[in-house]
Amino acid sequence: MKLYLDPGHGGSDPGAVGHGLSEKNIALDIALRIQSILTSQYENIQVKMSRTDDTTKSLSQRTNEANAWGADFYLSIHCNAFNGSARGYEDYIHTSLSDSSTTAKYQDIIHAEVINLNQLPDRGQKKANFHVLRETAMPALLTENGFIDNAQDAALMKQSTWRQQVAQGHANGVAKAFNLVRKQQQDAPDSGTVYKVIAGSFQSRENADERVTFLRSKGIESFVDAVSISGATWYRVQAGAFSSRDNAEKRLEEVKKTGISDAFILAEDSNTAEDLESPSGYSILGKTYLSPEQMNLFVKNIKPDALELGIYYLTFGEYYGIRGDVAFAQAMHETDYLRFTGVVKPEQNNFCGLGATGPDNPGASFETPREGVLAHLQHLYAYASTKPLPDGYPLVDPRFSLVARGSAPTWVGLNGKWAVPGTTYGQSILGLYERMINSAKENLEKVLKEVKG
Known part of the structure; x- marks a missing residue:
């Protein structure tokens, strides 16, 4: 073609x-x-x-x-x-x-x-x-x-x-x-480990953008990925993601030949890494990886008597095709781990701050926790998709019609929309989700040690 x-x-x-x-x-x-x-x-x-x-x-x-x-x-x-x-x-x-x-x-x-x-x-x-x-x-x-x-x-x-x-x-x-066929070595892996070539990590977005411009001038495509590490935002420059370590090593060598000595390979589980690290992985629509038990356990480590909402985020997430576990992370961000330290109160069952603008307007209220999670997922669907809302559940989101449909298909795209000005809102959600992933891995390793012991 x-x-x-x-x-x-x-x-x-x-x-x-x-x-x-x-x-x-x-x-x-x-x-x-x-x-x-x-x-x-x-x-x-x-x-x-x-x-x-x-x-x-x-x-x-x-x-x-x-x-x-x-x-x-x-x-x-x-x-x-x-x-x-x-x-x-x-x-x-x-x-x-x-x-x-x-x-x-x-x-x-x-x-x-x-x-x-x-x-x-x-x-x-x-x-x-x-x-x-x-x-x-x-x-x-x-x-x-x-x-x-x-x-x-x-x-x-x-x-x-x-x-x-x-x-x-x-x-x-x-x-x-034009029915183009994707090159095999560039395919995002379906399972196993993904090897990412990181060509620098910066606290300044401007410095990261300069690194991307430099790499592009050398014929190496890259992009800036904002990640939250220990509460701080870092801007990583990613110059490729590969299912093969050998291919990643080849790209790393290409990057280093340009004079970038601080480049390295980051190996991660593809089931979670591709969603956290690549631009396409910022998508709100997608698969839920964490189980309800893993979601619930994460918040109970902070608030032992927290409501168990994991099953609702999984169920509604799968129905609407939304990353239910990342939506759960958004709920934890909005409610301060279900401690409700802001203007929204526990009895409102409003887990995402729907309609809340300040002390005089604490936002929408829902009869049950289940209905509150349903409203949350419907509101995300409004931002992420231009398709009609599936009719399997009643519309309970009171602000669904106020959203510019499809205006934020990614979590980072919610910046300035869900939260104003909220310039790092989506990055904060993804950073919290990364902590959920790490917590789940630690718990799994603990269980495996107990079984082997």
Whole structure:
């Protein structure tokens, strides 16, 4: 498959501007990340870019080049601007195309995958008479990734992790639309140990971002992962995850050849590590790994008479396809391990702070603990998915309709939404969940020693 990837604008044409950002730079950064993901993780794909740096190139030059190369698909990356109030994501195919055309089917697939990860309101799938859509001989799609003159969208654009997620969404869409086959050595393992190449760990996010930029300049794709260690936030730069130790060693050698001497391999259980460490693993939707007993035991070590909520988080988590054990960690974060030291009181059965804004408004109340957990999982579903709420249980979340559906598919995406300003809210939840995992491992090792003894 031959993909012509076109970062909009460039050189003397900055595109839209706002909040200290230029469209040409955001588009290029996202496009370079798309190229890296596709070429490093999938077989039989060639990517040709209209530009790989800040150079000027006319629209005709771009489409002529794509046509001459014989591209199978033309993907143009842009950002939007209007009046400062509009925000969200939208994409375009040419006005002459029907909704049943091949290009429209590609748009359907890519649109869904991008929206799943980009934390932006969905402005829909559209049609226009843009040059790159009209003058291309192959199916073509133009994406508008947020409004650069909107404060909320611009704040996201400034985050390298957001740009990585947007790129991942585009890559996922292209891979799905064209049935690309993932390279075996890059597959996330289903079981056993995952070996992660950590190319530095920093207390400064800026320093971590600089390390990622440096590695990318050397042809090594990486991303920043925020983790909580002993209550402090550290920013790890991850340059690969492998099921094979040998492959991890090869990547480590590549990293060290760039002059980074502090890189190392982190070996972890893939069942938990992939969910804590990789960008895709920040997803709210997913499998619950811890048992109800392990969840309950974790909180009882802190509050011996704590309610046993584990079974509800497992049951409702499995029904809605949500990580019930991470949701349990969120409940522990919100309630101070069910000690309710904040404005929400135990009798409210409100384990996630639904609607609580301060002493004068302690939030929603629920008749039973079971109903309170159900409301919690329904609220997470509203943020994580754009699909209709399954009707197996009644809607008890009083704020479900107030959520911008699918606006936070990841735990970190809840930052500034579930908690305001909450810039490290999701990281705190994942840090607490990591402690739950470690506690479960310690308890298991203790049991095994007793059995052997």
